[in-house]
Amino acid sequence: MLVLGFESSCDETGVALVQSEGTRLPRLLAHALHSQVRMHADYGGVVPELASRDHIRRALPLAETVLREAGRSVAEVDVVAYTRGPGLAGALLVGAGVACALGAALDKPVLGVHHLEGHLLSPFMGADPPEFPFVVLLVSGGHTQLMRVDGVGRYAMLGETIDDAAGEAFDKSAKLMGLGYPGGPALARLAEQGDAKAFALPRPLLHSGDLDFSFAGLKTAVLTQAKKLGETLPARSADLAASTQAAIVEVLVRKSLAALKESGLQRLVVAGGVGANRELRAQLDVACAKRRLRVHYPELALCTDNGAMIAMAAAMRMQAGVQQADKRYAFDVKPRWPLDAI
Incomplete structure (x- = not known):
């Protein structure tokens, strides 16, 4: 079975082709991605209307690229999948509209996918795929959550952010330091040159006794420190970046380890954009190796x-019998959609 997937929840247009055979893990054949970072950089953040218009321009050309690289024709596609939510409403509508129109034209079934479930299952495409059950740390620009995962579609919330997500803390702190957009990766790069112990920034909810997160207070502390530095901020920005990253990473690592201990599980999966952060990966690797996790x-x-x-x-949901694609082409999208509610 060939599944053609469209992602358009925010400021990246992504298309991919996955092949599913029997009970084996689905295999990625080809994927293509267009980032809108340059387009939004002048505005310091994502402009929803511009994002939607760009998705319209990119979706089908990217699909043609993917099919060509995979050596397949559009007639061979069995299922067309798309991101149903959460995300920007207009951007989601573009992807859903393109996918459902393509499905209708090909007389093939379609399937709407939860964006965060996509992130959660993305490590299964890696060289070291996990096994169920596990604890997942979903950490991105808009979400920071810890969940217990017992199988495809079997998710239980353990803890989540009560205000800003970790990715927001990275991005907003970077903006306060004048690092531009996208701020998170820029802050992480600058942090490599700084002293993580230079500034004593707070670790919100670190000792709360639960698995929830809070990063709004950290952002305020960074703002206060930036104001104190005044004209010397450019000279100390690397230290402030390193101290900010250290605070975020420590909270994420400590809460993840607590979730594993509380659940009794031995396996952690990290997914989402912030999962690419080198310091987070390094500290989790050390902490988990020490505990034989x-x-x-x-x-x-x-x-x-x-x-x-x-x-x-989409392929894993169908393979597990959790959901099947259908030919109902009248679509809707869910800009707000809790993962544990699917």
């Missing part, structure tokens, strides 16, 4: 939003 990550190229994770999630 396993940790799995997506391939770096598949950490950010992409079509491969959508096609993969």
Whole structure:
């Protein structure tokens, strides 16, 4: 079975082709991605209307690229999958509209996929795929969650952020330091040159006794420190970046280890854009090795939003019998859609 997947939840247009055979893990045949970073950089963040218009221009040419690279024709596609939510409403509508129109034209079934489930299952495309059950740390620009995963579609929330997500903390702190957009990767690069102990920044909810997160207070602390530095901020920005990253990473690592201990599981999966952060990976690797725990990550190229994770999630849902594609082409999207509610 060939699954063609479309991702358009925010500022990346992704398309991919996945092949599913029997009970074996679905295999990624080809994927293509267009990032809108340059287009939104002048505005300091994503402009929803511009994002939607760009998805319209990119979706079908990317699909043609993917099919050509995989050596397949569009007539061979068995299922067309798309991101149904969560995300920007207009952007989601573009991907859903393109996928459902293509499915109708080919007389092939379609399947709407949860964006975060795509991230959660993306490590199964890696060289070291995990096994169920596991704890997943979903960490991105809009979400920071810890969940217990017992199988495809079997998710239980353990903890989540009560305000800003970790990715927001990276991005907003970077903006306060004048690092531009996208801020998270820029802050991480700058942090490599700084002293992580230079500034004593807070670790919110680190000792709360639960598995929830909070990063709004850290952002405020970074703002306060930046104001104190004043004109000396450019000279100390690397230290402030390193201290900010250290605070975020420590909270993520400590909470992840607590979730494993509380659940009694021995396997951690890290997914989402912040999962590409080198310091987070390094600290989790050390901490898990020390405790004889396993940790799995997506391939770096598949950490950010992409079509491969959508096609993969659709294939795995159908393979597990959790959901089947159908030919109902009247679609809707869910800009807000809790993962544990699917």
